[in-house]
Amino acid sequence: EAQVTQNPRYLITVTGKKLTVTCSQNMNHEYMSWYRQDPGLGLRQIYYSMNVEVTDKGDVPEGYKVSRKEKRNFPLILESPSPNQTSLYFCASQAAAGVSEQYFGPGTRLTVT
Amino acid sequence: KQEVTQIPAALSVPEGENLVLNCSFTDSAIYNLQWFRQDPGKGLTSLLLIQSSQREQTSGRLNASLDKSSGRSTLYIAASQPGDSATYLCAGLSYSGAGSYQLTFGKGTKLSVIP
Numbered sequence: 001e002a003q004v005t006q007n008p009r010y011l012i013t014v015t016g017k018k019l020t021v022t023c024s025q026n027m028n029h030e031y032m033s034w035y036r037q038d039p040g041l042g043l044r045q046i047y048y049s050m051n052v053e054v055t056d057k058g059d060v061p062e063g064y065k066v067s068r069k070e071k072r073n074f075p076l077i078l079e080s081p082s083p084n085q086t087s088l089y090f091c092a093s094q095a096a097a098g099v100s101e102q103y104f105g106p107g108t109r110l111t112v113t
Numbered sequence: 114k115q116e117v118t119q120i121p122a123a124l125s126v127p128e129g130e131n132l133v134l135n136c137s138f139t140d141s142a143i144y145n146l147q148w149f150r151q152d153p154g155k156g157l158t159s160l161l162l163i164q165s166s167q168r169e170q171t172s173g174r175l176n177a178s179l180d181k182s183s184g185r186s187t188l189y190i191a192a193s194q195p196g197d198s199a200t201y202l203c204a205g206l207s208y209s210g211a212g213s214y215q216l217t218f219g220k221g222t223k224l225s226v227i228p
Contacts, residue, residue, distance in 0.1 A: 033216070042220040043202070048213070056213055090156060097214040099164075101147055102204075104157040 002027045004105035006091050012111045013081060021076045021108050023091030029103075031094040032074040033058065034066065036087040037107075043090070049074055050097055081112040115140040115207040119219035126193055127227050134188040134222050136203035141181045144206040144214065148177050148188050151200045151221070160201075161188070193226045200224070 004025045013019055025032065033048035035058075045058030049068040063085055065077040074093075078085060091105040116139045126132050136146070145164045149157040161170045161177040163186070169178040176189040186203055200221040209215040 031214075035218075040220070043204075043218040045215060048215075050213065058215065092157075097206075099145075101159045101162040102216065103159065104149075106156045107154075 002103070004091055004093050004103050006089075006105040006108050008108060009106060010109050012113065014113055015082055016080050019078050019081060019110075021078075021089060021091075021110070023074045023076065023105060024072050025074075025091075025093040025103070026072065027093060027095070027103070028071065029093040029095050030071070031097040032068070033092050033094075033102075034064070034074070034076050035090045035092065036060065037090065038087050046076070046089075081110075083112050086110060086112050115143070115205055115215070115217040117203060117205050117217050117219040119201075119203060119222050121222060122220065123223040123225070125225040125227060128193060128195060130193050131189065131191050132193055132224070134190070134201050134203075134224070136186040136188070136219055138184050138186070138205045138217075140205070140207050141184055142207065143181060144208065146177075146179050146186045147204050147206070147216075148175075148186075149202045149204065151202060153200075157202065190224075193224075195226045195228050198224055198226050 007022045030051045034046040035043045037043045047066040049055045089108045092102045094102045118137045147162045148160040163179040174191040179186045200223045202221040204218045
C-alpha cells in the first residue's frame with residue numbers, strides 16, 4: 001500500500017531536549033516536505049526536499065533541521081525544542097514537484113513544555 | 114508570494130443539499146491547485162488535483178474548477194451526506210524561484226452536514 005508514515009504520532013517533551021520525527025514514503029517520490037499546522041494559521045511549510053541531498057527552507061524554517069540522505073526518508077530534527085514549536089506536524093511526498101498530487105502522513109502531535 | 118483564501122471559514126448545510134466551497138489565490142501563475150479533506154485529528158486526504166492547463170476535475174460527487182484569470186477555484190459537492198463533514202483545504206502550487214516549487218494552503222472551510 002502506497003503511504004507516508006511518521007513516527008512518533010504523539011510526543012510530549014521538555015524544552016531543550018533534542019528530538020527527531022521520522023518520515024518515510026514507499027512510493028519512490030522525489031519531492032518531500034514538512035508542514036506544521038496551527039489553529040488560525042493553517043498549514044505552513046517548514047522545509048522541503050527536491051531530491052536526495054537537496055533541501056531548502058520553506059516559510060517557517062527557524063528552529064528546525066532536515067536531512068535527505070536517501071530517497072525514502074526525510075527526518076525532521078528539533079535541536080532545542082521550545083514551547084512555540086508545540087504543533088501538529090505533517091510530512092508529505094510527491095512524485096515530482098509541480099506535476100502530481102501530494103500525499104500526506106497521518107501527523108505527529110508535538111507538545112513542548 | 115502566493116496567498117490562498119477560503120471563505121467561509123465554516124459552513125453548515127442540511128443533508129442532501131448541493132454546495133460550493135470557494136478558494137481564491139493571488140498569483141495567477143499557478144502550476145496546479147489541489148483540494149484536500151481533513152478529518153479531526155487526522156492527516157490530509159487528496160480529493161482532486163487540477164493542473165493549470167485544465168479547467169475542472171471530477172471524482173464521484175465532487176467537481177473542482179479552476180479559473181486562473183480570476184484567481185478562483187471552487188469545489189462542488191453534490192447531494193451532501195453527513196460523512197462529508199470535515200474541513201476542506203485548497204492549496205496552490207507556485208514556482209518560488211531557483212527550480213523550487215511551493216504549495217500554499219488556505220486555512221480551510223469546516224463543513225458540517227446535518228442529518
